[in-house]
Amino acid sequence: MLYGMPTLLEMNNIDECVALCKKLSLDFIELNMNFPQYQTDTIDIAHYQALSKDNNIFFTIHLEEDLNVCGYNKEVVSAYLSTVLSTIELAKQLNAPILNMHMADGIYITLPGERIYLFQQYKELYLTKLVKFRDLCEDAIGDNDIKICVENCGGYQDFSKDGIEVLLESKVFALTFDIGHDHSGGGIDEPFIRAHRDKLQHMHIHDAIGKSNHLPIGVGEIDIQDKLALAKECNCRCVLETKTIAGLTESVEKMKGYNNR
Numbered sequence: 001m002l003y004g005m006p007t008l009l010e011m012n013n014i015d016e017c018v019a020l021c022k023k024l025s026l027d028f029i030e031l032n033m034n035f036p037q038y039q040t041d042t043i044d045i046a047h048y049q050a051l052s053k054d055n056n057i058f059f060t061i062h063l064e065e066d067l068n069v070c071g072y073n074k075e076v077v078s079a080y081l082s083t084v085l086s087t088i089e090l091a092k093q094l095n096a097p098i099l100n101m102h103m104a105d106g107i108y109i110t111l112p113g114e115r116i117y118l119f120q121q122y123k124e125l126y127l128t129k130l131v132k133f134r135d136l137c138e139d140a141i142g143d144n145d146i147k148i149c150v151e152n153c154g155g156y157q158d159f160s161k162d163g164i165e166v167l168l169e170s171k172v173f174a175l176t177f178d179i180g181h182d183h184s185g186g187g188i189d190e191p192f193i194r195a196h197r198d199k200l201q202h203m204h205i206h207d208a209i210g211k212s213n214h215l216p217i218g219v220g221e222i223d224i225q226d227k228l229a230l231a232k233e234c235n236c237r238c239v240l241e242t243k244t245i246a247g248l249t250e251s252v253e254k255m256k257g258y259n260n261r
Contacts, residue, residue, distance in 0.1 A: 001228075001231060001232055001235070001236065001237070001238055002027040002028060002237045002238070003026050003027055003028075003237075003238050003239075003240060003252075003255070004021075004026055004027055004028035004029055004030055004060065004237065004238070004239045004240070005017070005020065005021055005024070005026050005028075005029055005030070005239065005240055005248055006029075006030050006032055006062070006239055006241050006243070007029060007030065007031055007032045007035060007038060008020075008243065008244065008245060008248070009243065010244060010245050011245075012037075013037060014029075014031075014037070014038075014047075014048065014051065015051070017029050018051050018055055018057065020245065020248075021055070021057055022055055022057070024248065024249065024252045025252075026057070026240075026252070027057060027058070027237075028057055028058045028059060028060055028237065029057065029059055029060075030059070030060045030061065030062050030098075030100065030239050030241075031043075031059055031060070031061045031062065031096075032062045033061060033062060033063055033064050033087070034062075034064055034065055040083075040086045040087055040089075040090050043090065045090070045093050045094065048094055049093070049094065052094065052095070058094075058095060058096065058097070059094050059096045060096055060097065060098035060099070060100065060202070060237065060239070061087060061090070061091055061094075061096050061098070061099050061100065062099075062100045062101075063083075063084065063087060063099055063100065063101045063102075064083065065102050066104075067080055067083070067084070067101060067102065067104065068080060068104035068106060069081055069084070069104075069129065069130070069133045070104065070106065070119060070126050070129040070130060070133075070163075071106065072118075077129075081133065081136065084099075084133075084136075084137065085136070085137075085140050087099060088137065088140045088141055088146065089140075091144075091146050092144055092146070096146070097145055097146060097147065097237070098146075098147055098149055098176075098201070098202050098237060099146065099147070099148045099149065100149050100151055100176050100202060101148055101149070101150055101151065102150075102151055102153055103150050103151075103153070103156070103160045103163065103164060105117060105119070105157055105160065106118055106119045106126075109121075117157060117159065119157070119159050119160075119163075120157065120158070120159045123159050123162070126159060126163065127162065127163060127166055130163045130166045130167060131166060133167075134166060134167050134169070134170045134173065135170075137170070137172055137173070138170045138171070138172050141172045146172065147172060147173065147174040147201055147202075148167075148172055148173050148174070149173075149174045149175055149176040149201055149202040150164055150167060150173065150174075150175055150176060151175075151176035151177075151178050151181075151202075151204065152175075152176070152177065152178055152181055152182055152185075152189035152192075152193065153178070153181050153185075154181040154182070154184055154185030154189070155185040155186070155188050155189065156188070156189055156192060161192060164192075168196065168199050173199075174199045174200065174201040174202070175193055175196055175199045175200045175201065175202070176200075176201075176202040176203065176204060177189075177190075177193045177200055177202075177203045177204070177227075177230070177231075177236075178203070178204035178241070179203065179204065179205060179206070179208075179222055179224075179227045180204065180205075180206040180207065180208040180213030180214055180215070180222070180241070181204070181213060183208040183213065183220075183221065183222050184208050184210065184211045184212070184213045194230070197230070197233070197234055200230070200234040200236060201234065201235075201236055201237070202236055202237050202238075202239075203227070203230075203231045203236045203237070203238045203239070204238075204239050204241040205217065205224070205227065205228075205231075205238050205239065205240050205241060205251075206240070206241045206242050206251070207219050207220030207221070207222050207224065208220045208221060208222055209221055214241060214242055214243050214247075215242065215247070216242050216246075216247045216248075216250040216251045216254065217240065217242075217250070217251040217254045217255060217258075218250075218251075218254040218257075219250075224258055225258055228258055240252065240255070
């Protein structure tokens, strides 16, 4: 299996990230597009290509977490779709095999005693928008070996599951299993992911204690060995998704023990 790291808040640029990636003998870096320096219009493609070649690493890309392609404001949705399309073009140039995305729950209305999500209330429209998004991405990716992997974020809504099923009908969509998010959400996403293990291609590996996650591997409550067995079965690329240099370094050291079992 191949292991990678996220871009870290402590590191100001990609060169610092690459240096740490090499020091820890990792295989790739997941560029976080929530950061200003990792936008499609700020990345120096030639420099990134050279870093990849010279250091024998590759990049994956984490799309903005607030991405919502199913909203009702056409101008806002158009901007989100444009962002995804420009990121697909970036992935082609960087030979990035994975675009990781969150599945937006959208807005909800709080009524006496219940919460109603607008995507559930207008589910037919929601699914129609996802079909359009799916087909747009499939056309943009074409024959390139790029997958858009949908990440669990601590509890899929029922309409989200139906929406993911629609996306997974396309060869360009797959799944990311974030084991820390799942643990903090009570483990409710794992059955869905395991039921679609043929579509599982990416994992975010970090430990958790209750609602606190992104902890170094081996310090929390997660059965890491069990999750690594699933990753191996599905040949996943795995991001060691701790958020600090110290946590990442500790996780890499702990991984040596798990991989020797």
